[in-house]
Amino acid sequence: MTNETVRDALRAFVGERDWAQFHSPENLAKSVSIEAAELLECFQWSSDADPDRVRDELADVLTYCLLLADRLGEDPDSIVLEKLARTREKYPVEKAHGRSTKYDQL
Amino acid sequence: MTNETVRDALRAFVGERDWAQFHSPENLAKSVSIEAAELLECFQWSSDADPDRVRDELADVLTYCLLLADRLGEDPDSIVLEKLARTREKYPVEKAHGRSTKYDQL
Amino acid sequence: MTNETVRDALRAFVGERDWAQFHSPENLAKSVSIEAAELLECFQWSSDADPDRVRDELADVLTYCLLLADRLGEDPDSIVLEKLARTREKYPVEKAHGRSTKYDQL
Amino acid sequence: MTNETVRDALRAFVGERDWAQFHSPENLAKSVSIEAAELLECFQWSSDADPDRVRDELADVLTYCLLLADRLGEDPDSIVLEKLARTREKYPVEKAHGRSTKYDQL
Numbered sequence: 001m002t003n004e005t006v007r008d009a010l011r012a013f014v015g016e017r018d019w020a021q022f023h024s025p026e027n028l029a030k031s032v033s034i035e036a037a038e039l040l041e042c043f044q045w046s047s048d049a050d051p052d053r054v055r056d057e058l059a060d061v062l063t064y065c066l067l068l069a070d071r072l073g074e075d076p077d078s079i080v081l082e083k084l085a086r087t088r089e090k091y092p093v094e095k096a097h098g099r100s101t102k103y104d105q106l
Numbered sequence: 107m108t109n110e111t112v113r114d115a116l117r118a119f120v121g122e123r124d125w126a127q128f129h130s131p132e133n134l135a136k137s138v139s140i141e142a143a144e145l146l147e148c149f150q151w152s153s154d155a156d157p158d159r160v161r162d163e164l165a166d167v168l169t170y171c172l173l174l175a176d177r178l179g180e181d182p183d184s185i186v187l188e189k190l191a192r193t194r195e196k197y198p199v200e201k202a203h204g205r206s207t208k209y210d211q212l
Numbered sequence: 213m214t215n216e217t218v219r220d221a222l223r224a225f226v227g228e229r230d231w232a233q234f235h236s237p238e239n240l241a242k243s244v245s246i247e248a249a250e251l252l253e254c255f256q257w258s259s260d261a262d263p264d265r266v267r268d269e270l271a272d273v274l275t276y277c278l279l280l281a282d283r284l285g286e287d288p289d290s291i292v293l294e295k296l297a298r299t300r301e302k303y304p305v306e307k308a309h310g311r312s313t314k315y316d317q318l
Numbered sequence: 319m320t321n322e323t324v325r326d327a328l329r330a331f332v333g334e335r336d337w338a339q340f341h342s343p344e345n346l347a348k349s350v351s352i353e354a355a356e357l358l359e360c361f362q363w364s365s366d367a368d369p370d371r372v373r374d375e376l377a378d379v380l381t382y383c384l385l386l387a388d389r390l391g392e393d394p395d396s397i398v399l400e401k402l403a404r405t406r407e408k409y410p411v412e413k414a415h416g417r418s419t420k421y422d423q424l
Contacts, residue, residue, distance in 0.1 A: 003109070006183050009190055017197060018204040022363050023212050025160060026153040029146050030362055033166060033245055036142035036357030044310035044348055045340050047132040054131065055180055059189035061138060062171050062182055065164060074161055076168055077112050083165035084115055091123060098124040100257035128257050136256050139351055143249030150242050151234050161375035206363040215321070218395045221402055229409060230416040237372065238365040241358050244379060248354035252347050259344040266343060267392055271401035273350060274383050274394055277376060286373055288380055289324045295377035296327055303335060310336040 003077060007070055010063065028068040035060040109183060113176055116169065134174040141166040219282055222275065234315060240280040247272040321395060325388055328381065346386040353378040 014020055020079035039057035069076045090103040099106070120126055120190035145163035175182045196209040205212070218292035226232055254261035281288045302315040311318070332338055357375035360367035388392045408421040417424070 003183070006186055009187060013190055013194065016199050019202075019206070021204070022206045024153060025155065027363055029149050029155075030242070030358055031161070033139070033142040033146045033249075034355045034359050034362060036139040036167070036198050037188045037245075037352045040139045040348055041352050043132040043135050044352060047130060049131065050136075051178065054135070054174075055178065055185050056189060058171060058174055058178075058180070059185040061142070061167070062175075062186050063189065065168050065171065066186065068160075068164055069168075072157065072161065072164075074164070075346055076155040077109070079165040080112055080168050080172065081115060083162060083169065084119055088119060093122050094127075096123045098127070100125070100128045121281060133257055136252055136348070139355075140249045140253050143246045143351075146242055147246050151239055152247060215361070215395070218398055221399060225402055225406065228411045231412045231414075231418070233416070234418045236365060237367065238361040241367075241372070245351070245354040245358045249350040250381070252351045252407050253345040254349065255347050259342060263390065266347070266386075267390065267397050268401060270383060270386055270390075270392070271397040273354070273379070274387075274398050275401065277351075277380050277383060278398065280372075280376055281380075284369065284373065284376075286376070289321070291373050291377040292324055292380050292384065295326060295374060295381065296331055300331065306336045308335045308337075310339070312340045 003075070006066060010066055010070065014067070023067060023071055025068060025071055028064055028071060031064040032061060032068065034065055109181070112172060116172055116176065120173070129173060129177055131174060131177055134170055134177060135168040138167060138174065141170055215287070218278060222278055222282065226279070235279060235283055237280060237283055240276055243276040244273060244280065247276055252294060321393070324384065328384055328388065332385070340387060343386060343389055343391055346382055346389060349382040350379060350386065353382055 014023065018088045035057065039054065039061055042054045042057060066076055069079065091106070096103075120129065141163065145160065145167055148160045148163060162174070172182060175185065201212045202209075226235065247269065251266065251273055254269060255264045278288060281291065303318070308315075309316045332341065353375065357372065357379055360372045360375060362364065384394060409424070413424045414421075
């Protein structure tokens with residue numbers, strides 16, 4: 001499966017329903033936050049969560065992320081890899097190994 | 107580019123830093139919410155946002171989503187497509203066309 | 213200290229800076245989510261958090277909540293008590309005692 | 319009405335249900351984020367929101383904020399006013415007037 005398959009399926013889903021009118025970058029960013037909180041809700045009272053529910057909510061966060069990327073004309077894989085390159089520099093292995101400390105306090 | 111490329115790059119990044127110990131599903135879910143709010147912050151006072159900043163924050167949300175998917179043994183594309191199939195049923199074209207109403211009020 | 217003191221201090225702060233123009237209910241709701249995530253960030257990798265930082269971030273969430281309440285013409289204490297009355301009914305003591313289960317699954 | 323009334327009502331509600339065991343600072347911080355997103359959901363597709371629903375969701379965010387403050391032994395009004403004093407310094411009237419710019423870019 002390639003990203004294009006997913007992107008095209010999402011575009012068709014949105015197009016058939018004429019929903020692009022609601023999908024401003026701002027509304028999609030709000031939607032990412034809303035779905036992220038539903039994912040977090042799986043862990044509200046315990047670190048044990050129902051895997052099916054987590055998968056379901058994660059899918060919703062990813063869906064809005066992909067819709068936003070497409071709206072912005074960005075390739076999801078590329079922006080993740082570009083950011084990773086910068087994060088590698090902020091967290092050099094020799095400093096960050098085995099530590100969850102934020103880069104500005106390393 | 108395929109998803110495996112991104113997944114392997116993320117695994118190498120985490121492995122080199124010995125960070126898997128911090129990446130419980132719960133911590134990753136918190137991280138998705140935290141980064142989603144940074145994405146939302148691009149739009150805090152205006153629907154106009156700096157595209158570079160949005161891309162950067164979106165990359166962070168996606169990164170934690172991919173780390174969580176990998177931790178759960180799920181393929182990101184597959185769970186998005188599976189969820190989309192269910193969402194199609196909840197929002198039939200003839201009912202949902204041009205409307206942002208939630209499915210339980212359609 | 214009474215709520216009026218806090219409300220008046222917040223109104224003066226906003227008024228002096230001419231910031232009411234930015235404080236639409238929607239922008240304040242986004243701000244509550246953004247600050248809530250900064251509070252959550254205190255606990256991102258551990259359930260142990262720096263108490264000073266938690267207090268600081270909690271103050272920010274509360275501040276935007278109070279600004280939103282004032283914008284809506286609502287008294288914060290009253291809406292909390294009204295909601296509590298309804299929550300009491302959804303979670304009767306005999307059913308909810310010692311359980312974190314959501315009301316629709318009790 | 320004073321804050322003590324609300325605090326005591328919340329304490330009684332929690333005590334009767336034996337829920338303090340679930341109310342670690344971390345769980346309450348997660349709950350604040352989760353409820354903040356439900357507040358945001360009122361504005362997901364439009365800046366117009368149903369006032370009753372907004373009031374209801376705002377009450378939930380406030381409730382978890384007050385539970386967290388009580389758990390930390392903090393007085394909500396005091397921490398808001400203390401933070402406000404510091405925010406006044408970060409945003410001097412002459413610099414911040416009529417601008418939504420973040421303090422580090424003023």
